[in-house]
Amino acid sequence: MTTPSRHERIRPAELLGLAAVFSVFTGLIVMLATREIRMALIFLLIAFIVSVVVLAMLTLAAKPNAEERHEIRDENGRVKGILEDDDEGPRGH
Numbered sequence: 001m002t003t004p005s006r007h008e009r010i011r012p013a014e015l016l017g018l019a020a021v022f023s024v025f026t027g028l029i030v031m032l033a034t035r036e037i038r039m040a041l042i043f044l045l046i047a048f049i050v051s052v053v054v055l056a057m058l059t060l061a062a063k064p065n066a067e068e069r070h071e072i073r074d075e076n077g078r079v080k081g082i083l084e085d086d087d088e089g090p091r092g093h
Contacts, residue, residue, distance in 0.1 A: 019055055022048070023048035024044065026043050026044060027043055027047070
């Protein structure tokens with residue numbers, strides 16, 4: 001197994017930073033519109049949580065490249081981690 005590159009290790013921090021930028025922008029807009037700090041903080045936190053969830057879902061939906069597919073498969077071409085019986089007989093009752 002190869003060690004992850006610097007980009008792969010920093011990727012979660014990039015996504016959290018992007019979510020923080022989205023939430024600060026939302027908080028500033030609400031602060032300038034209402035001039036209420038409490039409401040701005042509430043919207044900031046809600047925007048942070050929503051943006052983290054959306055970015056996580058988009059990351060999960062991304063199609064893996066060839067190198068990632070190679071790491072997912074074992075030497076027989078099957079996906080690692082899926083339990084399979086050694087016998088090739090039919091399954092059922």
